Amino acid sequence: MNHYFGFMLLLCCGWRLSHAATTMNDVHNAEQTTTTEMPNTTFSLPVETQRCISRPGNGQRKFLAVPMYSYYSTQIAELYIVTCGKAATVTVTIPYSSFSKTVYVSRNSSAEVTLSSSYMVSEAYVTNKAVLVTSDVEVSVFLYLHASGNGDAIALLPLEDLGTEYFIPSSSASGPKKEFAVASGLQETVQLTITVSGHITYNGANYYTGYNISVTLGRQQVIQFISSSDLTGTRVLSTAPVAVFSGHSYYYGFSGNFNPIFEQLHPVRNWGTFFAIFPLFNHTRDIVDIIAADPGTVVNVTNLGKTTQRSLQRGSRVQLTLNNEITVKSSKPIMISYVFQDSKSRTFVSAYDPFLTTVPPSLLGLNYYQFYTKNIYYSFLMIISQASSVSGFYLDQKPLSSYSYWVKESGGFWAWEVSLGKSEGRHEIYHKYLTFTIYVYGVESYTSYGYSMGQETHHPASLQCLSRGAEYSLPYNLLAAANLKVLDIHLEDPQCQGELEGRAVLLKIPFTRCGSTLQHDENGKSYYKNTIYGTIPNTNVHRIEIPVKCELDSNQTINFNLFPQIASSVSRGGNFNVSLKLYKSASFTDPIVEFPIEVDLHSILYLELVVESHLKDLQILAENVKSSPLSNGTEKSYNIIQHGCLQDSTLQTYPTTDRRLQRFSFHAFKFKDVPGVYLSCDVVICHNRTSANRCAQGCLSSRQKRDIHNSDSASLAVGPILLNKNKSSPGVPPSLFVAAVCVVGVMAVMGLVVQRRYYKKQQYIKLHNYYE
DSSP: OOGGGOOOOOOOOOOOOOOSSSOOSSHHHHHHTOOSSOOOOOOOOOGGGOSOOSSOTTOEEEEEEOOBOOSOTTOEEEEEEEOSSSOEEEEEEETGGGEEEEEEEOTTOEEEEEEOGGGOBOOSSOBSOOEEEEEEEEEEEEEEEEETTEEEEEEOOBGGGOEEEEEOOOOSSSOSOEEEEEEOOSOSOEEEEEEOSSEEEETTEEEETTOEEEEEEOTTOEEEEEESSOOTTOEEEEEEEEEEEEEEEEEEOTTSOEEEEEEEOOOGGGOEEEEEEOOGGGOSSEEEEEEESSTTEEEEEEETTEEEEEEEOTTOEEEEEESSOEEEEEEEEEEEEEEEOOOOOOSSOSOOOOEEEEOOOTTOOBSEEEEEEOTTSEEEEEEEESOSSSTTEEETTEEGGGSOEEEEEETTEEEEEEEEESOOEEEEEEESSOOBEEEEEEEETTEEEEEEEOOOOOOOOEEEEOSSEEEEEEEHHHHHHTTOOGGGEEOSSTTSBOEEETTEEEEEEESSSTTOEEEEOTTSOEEEEEEEEEEOTTSSOEEEEEEEEEEEETTSOOOOSSOOOBOOEEEETTTEEEEEEEESSTTOOSBOOSSSEEEOTTOEEEEEEEEEOSOTTOEEEEEEEEEEETTTTTSSOEEEEETTEEOSTTOEEOOOSOTTEEEEEEEOOOOTTSSOEEEEEEEEEESOSSSOOHHHHOSOOTTSOOOOTTEEEEOOBOBOEEEOTTSOOTTOOOOOOBOOBOOOOOOSTTOOOOOOOEEEEEEOOSOHHHHO
């Protein structure tokens, strides 16, 4: 990224320490005030923030888990499913022993599924023990592993965050049982190529550094490798996204305490280039491993104001003892793992064990997380952000200032460490204007756990053009690179600002306000235009400038998101009217006159086409009737009538004595994952029913010649029609259904052309280097 979007090198500063209610000189003194109870002061989250972010933390619908081998034969795995604003029905399946369990989780709650030691993965061969978690709504899932008072925890990644390239972190002095596991999800066949660093024995053969191991996985299968060798830099490549877990069956810390430690790894595509790393618990002997994926990776480590530089090759590493806070900046993406191995006597516990977690890139993160803690531990939350104050943070619906916390600062980043006591269940942490990353960890006598959050898949900028306006999603890391805040992002009208949504800034762009203008080009096209700016506060200097267009092309269907009522008749110059009406029943005596209407899925729609005229020699024909998704215009359509021929299997015709009238019925339906559809109708009106004309021809193949003499055409419309959210069929998620619009078919000289327009999205981003 060039200097225009660059930011100042982070300067390493000294510790800053503060507390919401008391003055403390050091972390040890702070621990004297720590209690096992949550604060009893009640605060309410502001009304505008009382909502779940669309993707809370790592929330999604499908997850893979692998309970890895532990030194302890009594180990069990506990899956905790956490919901946000919606209740969830969640199913956990394991092909091994045909395990399947379904749980219902109410909104803002959690549920547990326990797996016995028989489901632990300890085999050095392919087995079908991969755990698949499937939910009908977005959830977060956490895996706790326990064995005789020892264990660790993992925040599981959803399937969309998995990848095809990974590198394994390990250690040469941590005990004899290093291990990693690779799991396949829904694919029937996945080919793995594992390039060994160290030594692995597999299928009776020895594989050393540089050797390749080839493995084929099927649906929900997993392979685990265990070695006494340091496996750092072992590369995993796959033909489809897989889940990779790494750890040690028992890891020895400095104090001699040992613990099974585990972590799910992030794929190379989600690695980062800047990290602010703070020791948990003010430790001075924890370990961080920096691993590169590409040759020629230059890594700069700043420690107490002094910067050292290392050059790494593919799979190589730098291992550091974390004496204090550091910043790490690299020329290419890197992975950093953190081994919590120091053990200091605390007022609440005398000694505790190690755990393993990854370090999220500090310029990423979200502005909302939900996480889970268990009351067998003294749990803590560490927040890493560029916030210099706790103002704006809300933990479990209360201001962060109402909790016991400690804060450290380094190079423009702050670490807020919060005591949660011995708490059990779901928690949430939120900030309205800033993204941040978190660590969740806990200790008890000779045990511990820890995991991090904030390294999910990066989603690029996107523009969505709707009927009354547009929405633009701007990645937050673009702001961080330009040293801007959410309140610095606005439209042409500076009062129209963006809102932070997860890890992106959402800008709602109305077409009638906020500086939007309607313009026309030399080709006769029309479009709405606005510009997104990132402005340095109190100046007119823009670091971000993104022109956006929503273009209107003629003779296309508008992309409605808010449904207007559509007229049901078209005038024909005083000679006649053509109408399309919906009725409630097959009697065709009870027309629907008010819109929008709601229908049940699989109910029947009754349509009537009529030429309203005193002329007796008119005739009508529905030439083409098709449906297309509301969000996609005509890109994905479904034919109901084509060339006058009936196409839909549920379509029924109703005989009439008047040829100026056609009646149909068909079952209501919906497109998958779209808010609605249009019904587009090419209608032909013929003037002489006794002579050869298109109406008399009826159903024709696409190659047959059409007689358009003595014919007119018309444009008809009716709607909208929505799916009844309270009466949808079992297993069918409620959603919007159809808006019926009939678009003209130009069939004769006297045809009436009614133009409709759709918004075609265009975006021009001047930050070219961001996408390179």
